[in-house]
Amino acid sequence: MKEPIVYLNNRWVPLKSARISPLDHGFLYGDGVFETVRTYEGRPFKLAGHLERLVQSCRRIGLSMPKPAEKFPLLIDRILARNKIKEGMIRIAVTRGPGPVGLDPGLCPVPTLLIMAFPFIPPLESLYAKGIALKVVKTVRNIPEAIPSEIKSSNFLNNILAKIEAKQSGADEGILLNQKGDVAEGTISNIFYVKQNGLTTPSLKAGILNGVTRSAVIEIAKKKAFLSRKSFSARRASLPQKSASSPAPATKSCLPQKSTTSKSELDYRGL
Numbered sequence: 097m098k099e100p101i102v103y104l105n106n107r108w109v110p111l112k113s114a115r116i117s118p119l120d121h122g123f124l125y126g127d128g129v130f131e132t133v134r135t136y137e138g139r140p141f142k143l144a145g146h147l148e149r150l151v152q153s154c155r156r157i158g159l160s161m162p163k164p165a166e167k168f169p170l171l172i173d174r175i176l177a178r179n180k181i182k183e184g185m186i187r188i189a190v191t192r193g194p195g196p197v198g199l200d201p202g203l204c205p206v207p208t209l210l211i212m213a214f215p216f217i218p219p220l221e222s223l224y225a226k227g228i229a230l231k232v233v234k235t236v237r238n239i240p241e242a243i244p245s246e247i248k249s250s251n252f253l254n255n256i257l258a259k260i261e262a263k264q265s266g267a268d269e270g271i272l273l274n275q276k277g278d279v280a281e282g283t284i285s286n287i288f289y290v291k292q293n294g295l296t297t298p299s300l301k302a303g304i305l306n307g308v309t310r311s312a313v314i315e316i317a318k319k320k321a322f323l324s325r326k327s328f329s330a331r332r333a334s335l336p337q338k339s340a341s342s343p344a345p346a347t348k349s350c351l352p353q354k355s356t357t358s359k360s361e362l363d364y365r366g367l
């Protein structure tokens with residue numbers, strides 16, 4: 097692959113020569129927000145929804161957007177063209193920017209904007225048939241009273257701890273519960289499952305990210321009259337213990353749970 101070109105603070109630069117200050121508060125404190133957008137055939141999926149959430153995340157942490165949201169679609173077209181990407185992932189990060197050490201956002205007058213685009217590396221085809229192994233982890237999802245869930249924060253330690261735990265147990269992905277013990281979300285995903293022929297997903301009241309993909313899936317499911325419940329407290333025990341012998345059809349953004357998941361892995365009192 098050719099050296100990727102990224103957009104950093106108003107300039108197009110090769111990834112290998114892109115430089116961010118060691119004093120950037122995004123680096124020092126995880127003080128920033130981001131979005132990841134999948135592209136299909138050169139078109140970003142639900143870009144407006146992602147940009148809306150980026151604006152909202154910035155507003156929620158008192159960070160001024162380095163550019164108005166209307167400027168982003170063109171930048172994104174350009175980054176895809178420059179990197180010749182059709183099936184890809186775009187990552188937009190806005191951080192507090194460089195400033196003296198200290199938590200006060202007032203120390204950082206100029207935010208950092210970094211847009212990168214990478215080719216999408218699809219999961220193995222076999223996983224769509226077999227599914228992946230999930231682990232309900234002990235790490236509890238950050239409570240919205242601490243970090244409001246509408247902020248897509250660059251500080252992903254909560255999710256990283258969950259991922260470490262899942263991997264240590266041999267699973268591919270972790271499921272986080274919220275403080276009440278209800279199913280919340282995956283480490284980088286919202287959760288849907290099929291039970292009694294209906295699609296089920298935790299409510300936003302569970303303190304989860306209002307996922308753009310989640311909204312799209314709900315919209316489609318409603319049209320197809322396939323959504324059984326949404327506003328519910330999904331107790332861990334209500335997760336399907338085993339997926340059906342033929343797993344739920346998965347889109348290229350959703351992977352089914354491995355059909356071999358044992359009962360004990362999902363047993364509510366197991367931890």
Ligand SMILES: Cc1ncc(COP(=O)(O)O)c(C=O)c1O
Nearest residue numbers: 283284285286305307308309310
């Ligand atoms: C914790 C978490 N939940 C859900 C999602 C899915 O969000 P979206 O569909 O808006 O990309 C992500 C994506 O990064 C995530 O990190």
